[in-house]
Amino acid sequence: PGSLNILVIDDEPLLAETLGELLGVLGHTAAIATSGEEGLTRLATTRFDMVMTDLGMPGMSGWEVAQAVKTRWPQLPVILVTGWGDALERARLEGTGVDVVLPKPYTVAQLTHALVQGVSHT
Numbered sequence: 001p002g003s004l005n006i007l008v009i010d011d012e013p014l015l016a017e018t019l020g021e022l023l024g025v026l027g028h029t030a031a032i033a034t035s036g037e038e039g040l041t042r043l044a045t046t047r048f049d050m051v052m053t054d055l056g057m058p059g060m061s062g063w064e065v066a067q068a069v070k071t072r073w074p075q076l077p078v079i080l081v082t083g084w085g086d087a088l089e090r091a092r093l094e095g096t097g098v099d100v101v102l103p104k105p106y107t108v109a110q111l112t113h114a115l116v117q118g119v120s121h122t
Helices: 013-025 036-045 062-072 109-119
Strands: 004-011 029-033 050-054 076-083 100-103
Touching: 004 013, 004 036, 013 029, 013 050, 013 109, 029 036, 029 062, 036 050, 036 062, 050 062, 050 109, 076 109, 100 109
Parallel strands: 004 029, 004 050, 050 076, 076 100
Antiparallel strands: none
8 A cells, every 4th residue: 555644552552663663664654552542532633544453452442442433434444453363253353343453473464465455445
């Protein structure tokens, strides 16, 4: 995909910053939020092309983030980044607001593929 403005939501700042830097190397712009609530606040004031959210976070899970995003911005692609990716069946994703699952750990090729899949959902 072309250059995207991506919101990265992860409660572990180092992981969020690492993903943000990797997205930057790939030619994208990334903003970091360290909670689902902070991410939704950022979405209300800034236009993003995509949201990448961690699944397991305190307070607001990646599932809840995805549903909240789709409620307010139905066309905005959501990529769920999770260490439990292999355990998620496709059927489980129906109605969750999640467009693409990116299992951790991921390669640059897998990240790029997830971004292409996310863009194709719009």
